[in-house]
Amino acid sequence: MKTPMARVLVVEDDPSLQLMLRYNLEKLGYKAEAVSDGETALVSLERARPDALVLDWMLPGISGLDVCRRIRTNARLRDLPIVMLTARSDEQDSIRGLDGGADDYIAKPCSIETLDARLRALLRRTQVNYDTxxxxxxxxxxxxxxxxxxxxxxxxxxxxxxxxxxxxxxxxxxxxxxxxxxxxxxxxxxxxxxxxxxxxxxxxxxxxxxxxxxxxxxxxxxxxxxxxxx
Structure with a gap:
């Protein structure tokens, strides 16, 4: 069973993909928000912590990998669940993403069902919304x-x-x-x-x-x- 109304921040610079991810996540019962670049993502995270982050690797300005590394050095955010999305499919890139602090790594294109399953697994592990x-x-x-x-x-x-x-x-x-x-x-x-x-x-x-x-x-x-x- 999915954590009720889990808040997910999507960081994706492709407008059509961003819209698709947000729409489908909301259909699945998440409360989804979206931004288009790493700098905006970091500002948004400082304002309010979501329950999980869906983060594209290839972003304008600050890369998704650098965003991930900065999050892991922030005491308030270091345990934030992060799923990294990328068009890179090489095994070494996967290792770099996970070493950079991502909790999971999905090569694009991926189905919304796959993303949902990975998010549910991370949210169950962290038990974010079930905590009083x-x-x-x-x-x-x-x-x-x-x-x-x-x-x-x-x-x-x-x-x-x-x-x-x-x-x-x-x-x-x-x-x-x-x-x-x-x-x-x-x-x-x-x-x-x-x-x-x-x-x-x-x-x-x-x-x-x-x-x-x-x-x-x-x-x-x-x-x-x-x-x-x-």
Whole structure:
């Protein structure tokens, strides 16, 4: 059984292949995002860590192999599951990719079924989404869709649950309204920026009782963060 709503970042510079990968991954139940080059991929990874990375070797600018090596030197990302895609089929290239830090290596063209199987195997191994998330006295279980604070069950709407899950996966990091809208609703959804303020207010009401610390920090002119610093 696949990890529910696993987040996958696809790094592929061929527009048609990128579109195909993203479309098919989403049909299979993943939450897929895509970028076209290594520099953008590294920026995206610093903003928010996905559950797995599908990385093309031959990219403009920074190669996929170099992206992989940089990820493995980053303490926050070094255990990120990486599947490397490449038109190279030589055994030595496969060895270089795996030595560079990839967890798996698939020669193009490959079927979406093969990619799905490899991703599922990596996600089972790392158990990314099945782990209960914790922050201060907050607990959130993505599999059972339950959240609590200090042992008190929280009543959250679907959007507030996704918003809290995202913030708990990226604690103490400030995200703009644009970032949050893209992460929660997706890049292709047309939603007013102020919509995020409505859901933040609802989330705060659900999280906070009298005299409890408000972990959702508003950063003036920047956005929001989940932060327990007082």
């Amino acid at each position: 998330l914790s922050f201060a006295d907050l607990r959130l279980d993505p599999e059972t869709h339950r959240a609590e604070r200090g042992g008190r069950s929280l009543t959250l709407g679907p959007t507030e649950f996704k918003l809290l899950e995202f913030l708990m996966r990226n604690p103490r990091r400030v995200f703009s309204r644009e970032d949050l809208l893209q992460r929660i609703w997706g890049a292709n959804m047309h939603v007013e920026l102020r919509t995020i303020d409505v859901h933040i207010r609802r989330l705060r009401r659900a999280l906070n009782q009298e005299d409890e610390t408000d972990y959702v920090r508003t950063v003036r002119s920047a956005g929001y963060a989940l932060d327990d610093a007082v």
